[in-house]
Amino acid sequence: MAEVVRRRVPFSGERSAVAPATCAQRHMWNLIQRQLPDAAFYNEGLWTELPARGTSQDVLDAFTELVSRYESLRTAFARAPDGSLTQHVLRTGHFEAEIHTTGPGESPQDALRAWQCRMRHTAFDLATAPLFRAMVVLTGDTPALAAFCVSHIAADLMSMRHLIGELTRLLDARTTGRPAPPPAARQPVEQAHYELSRKGRALLARSHDYWRRQLASAPPSLFPARRSRATNPRDPGHAGPEHYSAAMNSQAVPLAMTVLSRRWRVSGSAVLLTAVALLLGSRARLPACTLRLLTANRSEPELRAAVANLHQEVPVTVPLRGEHVADIARDAFTACTTAYAHGLFDPDRAEELTRAAGRERGTPIDLSYCFNDIRNAHERRADTGTPPPPHAVHAATAATTIEPCDFEEAETFFFVVVSYRPGWLRLVADADTAALTPDEVHGFLRGVERLLVELACEPAESTPPTELATRAWPQLRHSRMAMPQGGGAATGTARGDCHGHTTWQ
Structure with missing residues (x-):
């Protein structure tokens, strides 16, 4: 016994x-x-x-x-x-x-x-x-x-x-x-x-300026027709779970990441972030996608072996106007590098800035969308290994599996990249069902794989990004959130400045 x-x-x-x-x-x-x-x-x-x-x-x-x-x-x-x-x-x-x-x-x-x-x-x-x-x-x-x-x-x-x-x-x-x-x-x-020291206060001030810039360029919501449960609670008569998670185990995704990391000269994380941002942004017909990145905040030597909660969630806006997906990926890589440099910030001050930006626009800003790459460090360093041939990338999709899982986060949308076993990655998507239905969560995960595989197997990469996104995630064609091309978001209007940045009113 x-x-x-x-x-x-x-x-x-x-x-x-x-x-x-x-x-x-x-x-x-x-x-x-x-x-x-x-x-x-x-x-x-x-x-x-x-x-x-x-x-x-x-x-x-x-x-x-x-x-x-x-x-x-x-x-x-x-x-x-x-x-x-x-x-x-x-x-x-x-x-x-x-x-x-x-x-x-x-x-x-x-x-x-x-x-x-x-x-x-x-x-x-x-x-x-x-x-x-x-x-x-x-x-x-x-x-x-x-x-x-x-x-x-x-x-x-x-x-x-x-x-x-x-x-x-x-x-x-x-x-x-x-x-x-x-x-x-x-x-x-x-x-x-340290955070209260002169150096620490200067670092926090720079991070607050970064938040102001991000809040100026972030779309009000990635799901404008389906507000998050925080602002639009579920109808009490609605049946079903409030959140749904699914996990996809894929050999094809890490193979495609190796090809694209080498070709585009960006990190594997940037490749995945590009795919996620392009699918979500295309679904809402937005010119940019803002997600929160989970930052380790361990760049200083004395923090690398620290045991503490050091991580924070910093916004990054990926512009989706590039003529080719490679352009979007390079912008995403640059944006991520900048975001991680501002990962230490005062959370209460960031909330104040977010509320103030929402009041200025006349609509709340929803940042409840996260991207988190928690692969082991040696796997992240392997992103730029020898690229496999296209036929091997495509053939690997036959082994892909997808199933519900018990992962749950308190966000409207949360995407996680997890180490699985050698040669494989596990991609997990968790969503508020008021934003994405279970079928859409499955379709999204399949779409990430399809998009990366097609890009890896198409050396010319001549297809417009929005067309690639729609082919990868067919539900985009029927999305109730879709708006006419060139229109503004349902809760705000976008305009570009002379430097190609997007602000929202």
Whole structure:
């Protein structure tokens, strides 16, 4: 019979501290507050298989070391008397851990899935640290795998990947006797002080100017005929889910990306962003498409090994006026580079700017559309590898699969590029069903693949971008959102300036 032992594991760090919350912490706090009462929506976690050595106590000791090293894992949050958000680092305390011994016929993965399901529905109290839980699965007396769950305000994806790597190194050190010194990394308290410094304030001011420029060129909505649920709640009598997600596993997409990255001299992410922007923008008959990019904000050396929530979501506008898709892709690559350079910003100030721009136009600006490339770094570097022949790209489409999945984000539209297995990519699209129906979500994913494959197999690339988009996603021909060519958006009018930029009124 399976056995579960629950433990409260003590930890002790070097200091306690109180400081203002960082920009990224406030960004995530705001997202979590909007998602209430589902306070567990932004719980995140990773797991790893373990080498067949050591004990469950060795694993718990390694987790304890991680909580002691990285202050974000033992940080709570509260409002100061002036209403500002503050972070409170605990020096000592306890975190929750489970030790699960598998029973007859139960695999370690079975135990992991059950624990993960509970964690997705067990909220953290952000006012009580640590925002961290752990589990170990034993087969007999041997650790088979370990997992942890954190609140997203404590750690982003790069942090969680780093924690898994550190856990493995600490276990190796414990079982081999070799020391495992902690890497040099900036803690969130120091990050907050940096943001308040003269250099940090100058950086934030430049980011605010960037937001103003983006808000001037962004279309009011990518779905003007179907407002997001935030501004047009679903009819209570309407049946069906509020969100729908599907995942496509494709060999053809990474092959086509390799061809197009080399041909256009842009990154693989820019290739994918171009396809997504062209399909969505064509669907709404817009001259530009604005999406939010998730930025890691780790360009400084002392942040590369940091464990914290550093990511923020910065808008990028992709102009769709290029005569050829290659022109759009190069503009997208340039726009992305600029956006990532402004990834650190004050989220409250950005919201103020967005509301002010909406008041100036006379219509709210909807930025609830996201693009996120979370492939492993080595896969992103492989985008410019040797391009495959066209027949190989086209033939790979026969292996493509697409199916519903349980991914969900609190946005009108969210597109994610995920590592799957060597030679494959997993593309996930999640949409509010008031914006895209389930059939349209499936059609969109197929359209991304068709568009990239056709471009990779057509060296001349002479077909106009809008025609390519319609061929790739046939539902564009029947879109209820479509407007006459040359018309303005349903909620605003576009005009071009002498430099080719688009502003909205």
